[in-house]
Amino acid sequence: MRFTATIHVRPKAEVRDPQGEAILGALGSLGLGVTSVRTGKEIVVTFDADDEAAARRATDTMGRELLANPVIEDFRVELGTA
């Protein structure tokens, strides 16, 4: 089966996010009452796996081994069929 997964990566809450801090400063100038900004990224992958369980294992490995650094980042996966 062919799957498409969107993997969202974000810095952990206790790790500083310099890009978020810069955006916070910029949004502050718009006067919209923004008090906190956290940034992240999303990676969309298309891949083949036998079934949904195998696809979940695959995306978990992608996240742990490369797409996120568990020391500083968390990730979550949205899985769908292509």
Next chain:
Amino acid sequence: MSPRVAILQFPGTWSERDFEHALSLVDAETEILWHTEVDLSGFDAAIVPGGFSYGDHVRAGAIARLSPAIAELKRFAAEGGPVLGSCNGFQILCEAGMLPGALIRNAALEYISDWVRVRVEDDGTPFTEGLKDAVLRMPIGHGEGCFVADPTALERIEQDGLVLFRYGDERGIATGDADPNGSVNNIAGLRNAAGNVVGLMPHPERCAEEILGGTDGLKMLESLVASVGDRSPLRIGSP
């Protein structure tokens, strides 16, 4: 006998020739090894130089970590082999889990090319023999040099004495102004628990000659040569 030092090269590494030259000044034999062809048997030390391995994609050092060179480097380090990572090399060692913590985008989001001072906190590594409390002036050039670790990991790093280099002022005092990139606790470099794996953001290989503005980096390379001499089996029994 001069030590044999391996210098790892990934796609995008840019400081391997600088290390080759700087190590020649301390009479070390060097070999630049392409990352898919790394065999460290017969080497006395390994260097992971700076640069932009794999274009810093995903995160600085993240893709290099999956190279076969890293498995070999881990084997070498587990046997006590001295390993030094500078700049991108430090980032790779952290990504590979050979050193704790991680390096993220500089707090000011700018690429920084400058000279900094770091205080050496420990002389129990092959790269800092006789340098405890020395203040070394070295260049930096990086966009992702802000050292971070979660509070628990940071406490352990400090308790275990793994901070090897701290950004400081002329006297080596770790002031806020002396920290160029927002690194937590002014951390500029670390050692592992065994002391044989060392990583730092500054570039010792770029300050090994007066003509380049300083020679403090040479002290680290001289330390390596001296320590390899101490641990070489060939030296056992000789006067």
